[in-house]
Amino acid sequence: MVTQMNEQNSQFQILIVDDEPLIRESLYEILRIEGYRVQMAPSAEDALEQLKKNPVDIVVTDFKLPKMTGLQLLEEIKNTYDEIEVILITGYGSIESAVEAMKKGAFDYITKPINDNEIKIVIQKIADKKKILEENKALKELIAKNQRPSFCDMIGSSHKIQSVYNIIDSVASTNATIHITGESGTGKGLVARAIHQTDVHRRNKPFVEISCGAISETLLESELFGHVKGAFTGAIKDKEGRFEFADGGTIFLDEIDAFSLGLQVKLLRVLQDGVFERVGDNVTRKADARIIVATNQDLAQLVEKGDFREDLYYRINVISIQMPPLRERREDIESIVNFYLEKYSHDNKKKVTSISNEVKKLFLDYTWPGNIRELENAVEGAVIMAKTEIANKWDVPSLAKFEKSPVSSTRDEKSLKKVVEQPEKEHIISILNDCNWNRNKAAATLGINRTTLYNKMKKYDILDK
Ligand SMILES: Nc1ncnc2c1ncn2[C@@H]1O[C@H](COP(=O)(O)OP(=O)(O)OP(=O)(O)O)[C@@H](O)[C@H]1O
Ligand SMILES: [Mg+2]
Numbered sequence: 001m002v003t004q005m006n007e008q009n010s011q012f013q014i015l016i017v018d019d020e021p022l023i024r025e026s027l028y029e030i031l032r033i034e035g036y037r038v039q040m041a042p043s044a045e046d047a048l049e050q051l052k053k054n055p056v057d058i059v060v061t062d063f064k065l066p067k068m069t070g071l072q073l074l075e076e077i078k079n080t081y082d083e084i085e086v087i088l089i090t091g092y093g094s095i096e097s098a099v100e101a102m103k104k105g106a107f108d109y110i111t112k113p114i115n116d117n118e119i120k121i122v123i124q125k126i127a128d129k130k131k132i133l134e135e136n137k138a139l140k141e142l143i144a145k146n147q148r149p150s151f152c153d154m155i156g157s158s159h160k161i162q163s164v165y166n167i168i169d170s171v172a173s174t175n176a177t178i179h180i181t182g183e184s185g186t187g188k189g190l191v192a193r194a195i196h197q198t199d200v201h202r203r204n205k206p207f208v209e210i211s212c213g214a215i216s217e218t219l220l221e222s223e224l225f226g227h228v229k230g231a232f233t234g235a236i237k238d239k240e241g242r243f244e245f246a247d248g249g250t251i252f253l254d255e256i257d258a259f260s261l262g263l264q265v266k267l268l269r270v271l272q273d274g275v276f277e278r279v280g281d282n283v284t285r286k287a288d289a290r291i292i293v294a295t296n297q298d299l300a301q302l303v304e305k306g307d308f309r310e311d312l313y314y315r316i317n318v319i320s321i322q323m324p325p326l327r328e329r330r331e332d333i334e335s336i337v338n339f340y341l342e343k344y345s346h347d348n349k350k351k352v353t354s355i356s357n358e359v360k361k362l363f364l365d366y367t368w369p370g371n372i373r374e375l376e377n378a379v380e381g382a383v384i385m386a387k388t389e390i391a392n393k394w395d396v397p398s399l400a401k402f403e404k405s406p407v408s409s410t411r412d413e414k415s416l417k418k419v420v421e422q423p424e425k426e427h428i429i430s431i432l433n434d435c436n437w438n439r440n441k442a443a444a445t446l447g448i449n450r451t452t453l454y455n456k457m458k459k460y461d462i463l464d465k
Helices: 004-009 020-035 044-053 070-080 096-105 116-146 158-170 188-198 217-225 261-273 299-305 311-314 330-347 358-364 371-385 399-403 416-434 439-446 448-461
Strands: 014-018 037-041 058-062 085-090 108-111 178-181 206-211 249-256 275-277 284-286 290-295 319-322
Touching: 004 116, 014 020, 014 044, 020 037, 020 116, 037 044, 044 058, 044 070, 044 108, 058 116, 070 085, 070 096, 085 096, 085 116, 096 108, 108 116, 108 330, 116 439, 158 188, 158 284, 158 319, 158 416, 178 188, 178 358, 188 206, 188 249, 188 290, 206 217, 217 261, 217 275, 261 275, 261 311, 299 311, 330 358, 330 439, 416 439, 416 448, 439 448
Parallel strands: 014 037, 014 058, 058 085, 085 108, 178 290, 178 319, 206 249, 249 290
Antiparallel strands: 275 284
């Protein structure tokens, strides 16, 4: 009966190289029983011939062979075939040759007399390693295939922005209130629009955006809910509010933290029952608009201070989208730069196709406190200034800012250690994410062992997802 293990093992092909028929055949038997596909060669030369026709997964070779030695065979194999693992069989006590073999890239060595179990274990280790690498490759391909380089007007393929795209996909068809948080310039406005555009039932209806922080309280109330003639000085005729206008569509309330406590009550009522009155009116009106709110403040903190109603907070916080700052998705910088080079070249009737490597490096190192808006502005400036197709350092306005990046502003952060560690940490997190936080896989991808990965996670305070 073929066991499950044997079935898996039958995917692996092993070549045994030994001039002594007895050893060759006994190894053949041991590995055949384990279910591996096995072939044999009496010399290194013969082995290389066979590999040309059929590059196997594993070569098990004796050290001492008639002409070309096992060590030379190892070298040949490592020069030509990346993926073949080699195990050397050494005579008892020849530790130097074993060390030499390891240095030249052997997977392991086994000393004579050959112990059945030992060879089985080493081969199993290789099989495990290959399986993990293969799974990893498949996973990476899958991830790459599912990665969108852009979504609506958003550019970026980093895993952080991918999860934003995915949330948008899944909430778009619902009526849920969405709370977008994130630093200034991270794209909160774009996300709100993307939700509207992805929502098949609402996208042909209005998308209404209000910057709540920019308007006084009385005006804001009348903007949102409308007013009747004479409701206040200047209200010379009845006016429809934005909620009514957005009926069937989406209303995006930016800087929601600017709402006074009084207005918060009215918003809560709209959220719960979809009803409101125009200022100065007593007719209760209804409007069905999906509500999206955004803030760059910590609302929970405002609740604690008593500046924001707790019930409203819970009501709007059902689904929240956290926009990552640009410095946490630096891998997107290049594609965003290219996008804006093209856009501003077109707008300015110029042709600036790239930024110099020096500028690229400055951009990649900078912390971007103003996030994408700041990057967009920097690129626009560079396009306007550039005299050639490549924007150079001297074309970038406020260059000094990039050179004195806040990243390296303190002595501690300037240290080589910090400069080296930050990208390492980011890379580890990104690979962990790619591997769905499977540490075995992540460690294999990173080319380190599990313990090292674990220690690094501890050192950088990377918590399991
Ligand atoms: N992923 C992105 N790709 C390309 N451009 C982007 C992206 N995200 C944001 N932008 C651009 O950056 C600028 C700022 O975006 P947006 O206004 O949406 O940010 P915000 O988070 O709402 O900022 P604020 O809190 O200051 O209102 C806009 O011009 C927007 O088009
Ligand atoms: Mg905004």
